[in-house]
Amino acid sequence: MTINTKKWLLKKRPEGLVKNTDFQLVDEALPELKEGEILIQNEYLSVDPTQRMWLNDAPGYLPPIQIDEVIRSGGMGRVIESKNENFQVGVLVNGFVNWQTHFVTDGKGFSVIPEMLPIPTMLNVLGLTGITAYFGLLDIGNPKEGDTVLVSGASGATGSVVAQIAKIKGCNVIGIAGGEEKCSWLADCGIDHVIDYKNSNPRSELQKIATSGIDIYFDNIGGPLLETVLNMINLNARIVICGAISNYISEDMPVGPRNLTNLIIQRARMEGFLVLDYLNRQDEAIQDLSKWLMEGKIKHQEDIQEGIENCPETLNRLFTGKNIGKQILKI
Amino acid sequence: MTINTKKWLLKKRPEGLVKNTDFQLVDEALPELKEGEILIQNEYLSVDPTQRMWLNDAPGYLPPIQIDEVIRSGGMGRVIESKNENFQVGVLVNGFVNWQTHFVTDGKGFSVIPEMLPIPTMLNVLGLTGITAYFGLLDIGNPKEGDTVLVSGASGATGSVVAQIAKIKGCNVIGIAGGEEKCSWLADCGIDHVIDYKNSNPRSELQKIATSGIDIYFDNIGGPLLETVLNMINLNARIVICGAISNYISEDMPVGPRNLTNLIIQRARMEGFLVLDYLNRQDEAIQDLSKWLMEGKIKHQEDIQEGIENCPETLNRLFTGKNIGKQILKI
Known part of the structure; x- marks a missing residue:
């Protein structure tokens, strides 16, 4: 099957709050899967302050997003087609899923996540x-x-x-x-x-x-x-x-x-x-955080916006003080 | 015997570089020694940037020097009279000897120093x-x-x-x-x-x-x-x-x-x-520093000024860039 993706590309470096015109939302057909590849349909994006830094042309802990590149973003998506034995169709994966509805990858950098809790909670307290x-x-x-x-x-x-x-x-x-x-x-x-x-x-x-x-x-x-x-x-x-x-x-x-x-x-x-720097010790954190969640010792809130077209506006919520708790975008 | 001391008291809080008129050099007779006390004749003062901070009325790691108090200073002096068995006449001691020529103390806070090296070197590299x-x-x-x-x-x-x-x-x-x-x-x-x-x-x-x-x-x-x-x-x-x-x-x-x-x-x-915070580990430092000194791996210079009357001016040398290496005042 041919799947189209909608994705946000960076068109110019924003100043202050981002504007839709700093980006372009393009609609394009994805290629057929090659051996070893998977097709992911994004479900939720993690919207984080650090993303705004990645839009600046300044050195950081990750390279700046370049003009015409898709906007980098953490999040979770579901495998809807697979030619990779490590990723079965239907599993949920976590990683840099970016501002897009679908994408093809060889799976490197993505991990399969057991669905123990609602995805927004996982992206928040356990993310x-x-x-x-x-x-x-x-x-x-x-x-x-x-x-x-x-x-x-x-x-x-x-x-x-x-x-x-x-x-x-x-x-x-x-x-x-x-x-x-x-x-x-x-x-x-x-x-x-x-x-x-x-x-x-x-x-x-x-x-x-x-x-x-x-x-x-x-x-x-x-x-x-x-x-x-x-x-x-x-x-x-x-x-x-x-x-x-x-x-x-x-x-x-x-x-x-x-x-x-x-x-x-x-x-x-x-x-x-x-x-x-702590990703090799993340299990330690997830174990304690899950326990505290279950015991009701950690309360949490997610502010969930919807729609791929609202990515830029949702990012701005972090800087205008609109969100309480974790800012999430549901695709 | 009655001994007179000359000592510098703080008279007003200096602004910027110190002036002689911020202080007063007084000449007074010291009391007779009581049991347990020693009389110290100062030989060399360690002149340090931190002393300028002590002259300000601001919280710090040590209390500010108060008006009419003698100016606090590290240095070394010699015991010239003793009614304390821990300090024999003639030994060299290290501690807060202050801007004065002589003083009487019960010896608390002072340690006897073996005279292995010239005093200015000891106040510098080993101090x-x-x-x-x-x-x-x-x-x-x-x-x-x-x-x-x-x-x-x-x-x-x-x-x-x-x-x-x-x-x-x-x-x-x-x-x-x-x-x-x-x-x-x-x-x-x-x-x-x-x-x-x-x-x-x-x-x-x-x-x-x-x-x-x-x-x-x-x-x-x-x-x-x-x-x-x-x-x-x-x-x-x-x-x-x-x-x-x-x-x-x-x-x-x-x-x-x-x-x-x-x-x-x-x-x-x-x-x-x-x-x-490291005084309990100072032997560790002194051991290594002595070794490096002997091996010629640490070169040092002392800028030695002379005379109790020159204390304020000598302190200023640190802030006008006049000294190379350790600033010392010989009493």
Whole structure:
């Protein structure tokens, strides 16, 4: 059979929020499968802040997406035709499925996923965002019972899991998010203190709440709060640099923290990490995260948009604060 | 016998470089020794950038020096009278001897030092500056053979030892210093590349020299070079924040690095430390440093000023770039 795919190609480098005109949605016939190949029909895309970085012509941990290339995206799809014995028709696969409805691949880089939970949940808590939260907090942050843990972007996919794992580990957790709905959800998740940066001054709120200082700052946002936090860190504090969503769409360079000397005074550490370095240990994370999910210790939300034509708009939701929890696009 | 001491008290918080009028040099009689006490005559003061920080009314790893208090300073003195069996008359002691000619103490916090080497050398390579270099580079920086190590303030007491230990460990070492005399001395020490920031653009020089990136940045200076370095770090780079001499006398807040996101891309770490946390392991450092000194693998220079009346002026030498190597004041 001949299958057509719809796919989004990059046409020009976006500035700030993406526009549909930065891309082109093309419709093209896929080739017949060769021996060893499979045909995948995408079901759900994982929509992540890091994708916006890949659209810039700047060095990163993965090469920038080139003009006329399909937009790179994590997600899950189903094998609907197979000439590869490792992938039976009907199985669900996980990997870089990209902004497209269908595609042909030799299967390298894709893994078959047992369908234990709804796909959006798997892409969220058990997917790269959950695994990011797990290793970022536990491996880089190294939380101890009683530590005060501050999480920025706390209602996002990564932040909300970080905040809840910190609670599981016996920490005092402060989450920062924007707007009443997000903050009220975080309170429902059992986070000790929630700061609504849209309706308060996060700096003065933080000074009121974190009276015994901050042991771990898990930063998903980047930006000026880091300077405030550096003035509040405790001895041997850990600052986990996970994301800098506030910078990804800004054309100006962000302002840097002027008080790094506090890292000396408090013998503190600031460290960046990428989940890609932990893929060989992902089973460890998935095992704990599944257990906590089953026990009801990790609550989650997915914001599910629909339709391949809405890819660009859905990406923007991450930067306009529209999503709560994991941003997903159902194809 | 009644002994008079001359000592410098803090009279007002200095702004920028210190002035003699920020202090008062008083001459007073010392009390008779009580049981358990010793009388110390100071011989050499260790003059260190961190002392300038102690003069500010700002939180730090040690409390600020208060108005009317004597100026805190490391150094070595000789016991000239003793009512304490742990300290015989004539022995040399090390500790916070402060800006004064003589003082009485119960001996707590002071250790007796065997006179193996000239005192200025002991205060330099085998003193807190050498030990800072040792643990900062080896413990926090964790150098591997072949790493490219960048050292700012490389002709200073700490920097010059860091650069030479890095050479001993088989690294490719780039040192930054100001002026021909300092740079030529660093070249004599066997440092691979020396950048004279007074006679070149350190940023473009660095880009020409460190073509395979930077694995360790040992920062003694603080300031804008960090941003340049963050754009050049390799995977798993380590940035050791040891000092920020460029900020200590500035009244303006320094500019912070705007590209901390590179810590994520390169999975890199920035960490502050204080030698005070390593005092229980100082024998380890002193053993290696002595051996390297004997083997001629660590060259050193001391800039020795003289006279208690010159304490303030000698401190300023660190901030006006006058000293090469360790700044010492002979009482």
